[in-house]
């Protein structure tokens with residue numbers, strides 16, 4: 001059972017989240033290729049060698065999907081626009097792509113769903129990737145132009161706009177760990193990307209503000225970093241990981257500067273004159289988005305910086321192998337408000353679990369328990385004074401889980417990838433039951 005709606009303040013937003021490349025289908029409707037298409041086409045990069053070419057065919061089934069959002073009783077929908085669909089070559093708008101999002105936003109409003117827009121959830125146009133992508137400083141201007149093009153079309157109707165989803169994944173996971181497009185394992189490329197994502201955010205924020213845009217924010221991911229054992233080197237590995245993952249972005253965004261423990265390895269590879277960009281990066285935010293899934297255990301690894309090796313932990317795990325630890329959500333919300341953002345409104349923009357389906361693909365009691373635990377953690381943070389404004393489940397639909405392909409299923413709604421049939425799971429019904437207790441807003 002989920003906690004009652006009345007446990008949350010009036011106006012608290014409940015929603016579900018998706019991302020364009022994971023659900024829409026790609027490469028048609030005037031869209032250009034993205035670097036995910038080429039990454040996915042390279043054998044070995046994706047667990048099942050699949051791509052987002054068809055995904056959930058949401059591009060054609062979007063009305064069904066918005067009905068699923070509304071019928072669950074949600075008041076908001078977090079979605080992303082695809083840069084490669086809006087600008088096939090990264091620079092010039094594609095009217096057909098903008099028309100699609102225009103209809104989508106109108107469809108949300110017609111169903112009483114507040115549109116929470118994310119401008120970049122990883123589908124970089126291939127033409128820009130070919131010019132160095134996030135390694136090229138010019139991406140700050142390219143991204144700002146894209147942000148303005150979307151704002152010009154949708155800005156009068158969206159409730160909220162995030163610049164980037166998870167800059168750690170865009171920069172570190174993709175350029176240092178090599179797990180996501182463009183699949184690099186290169187400290188110099190990664191360090192530059194770590195700075196350029198923030199520069200792009202700041203440049204776009206300033207441009208959007210100049211156009212009168214409101215309710216602007218960014219979505220960061222956080223993962224508790226604990227030492228795997230008592231060796232001092234493991235405490236150091238966990239602290240270094242924490243600096244790169246949990247502190248780098250929020251510190252820069254709030255004018256606190258990059259953390260020393262991360263600068264030790266990244267600093268020498270940053271672009272010249274990076275210090276001069278820190279003012280532009282620290283644009284005032286209207287809200288912060290927090291994605292939280294799990295904790296990681298870290299052990300000392302001899303060799304190259306950051307001397308960090310991830311170790312499997314003892315707690316119960318999801319289908320991703322991620323430990324389930326709801327109290328970490330409350331810990332992060334408190335830590336963020338105490339150390340970084342004070343009273344700034346915070347939204348949990350993603351939290352969810354992948355679960356192996358059983359014979360009845362709609363029976364997912366473990367997911368209901370997972371959500372209940374994390375909602376209780378959210379309530380705990382509220383009780384301790386955190387200015388938490390909403391909670392978005394990841395994800396509405398089973399979808400393309402990046403390097404893991406179509407295996408892991410995060411959805412409140414099951415998707416049959418042959419027939420494209422949608423079947424609401426017990427967790428969807430649990431939200432519906434909770435939210436039927438009356439909208440507080």
Ligand code: PNW
Nearest residue numbers: 019165166169173221223291350394401
């Ligand atoms: C997030 N990690 O990705 C994304 O925002 C979603 O698109 C994705 O489907 C969801 O979480 C579930 O994975 C992450 O390696 C991917 O730490 C990887 C990591 C974190 C978040």
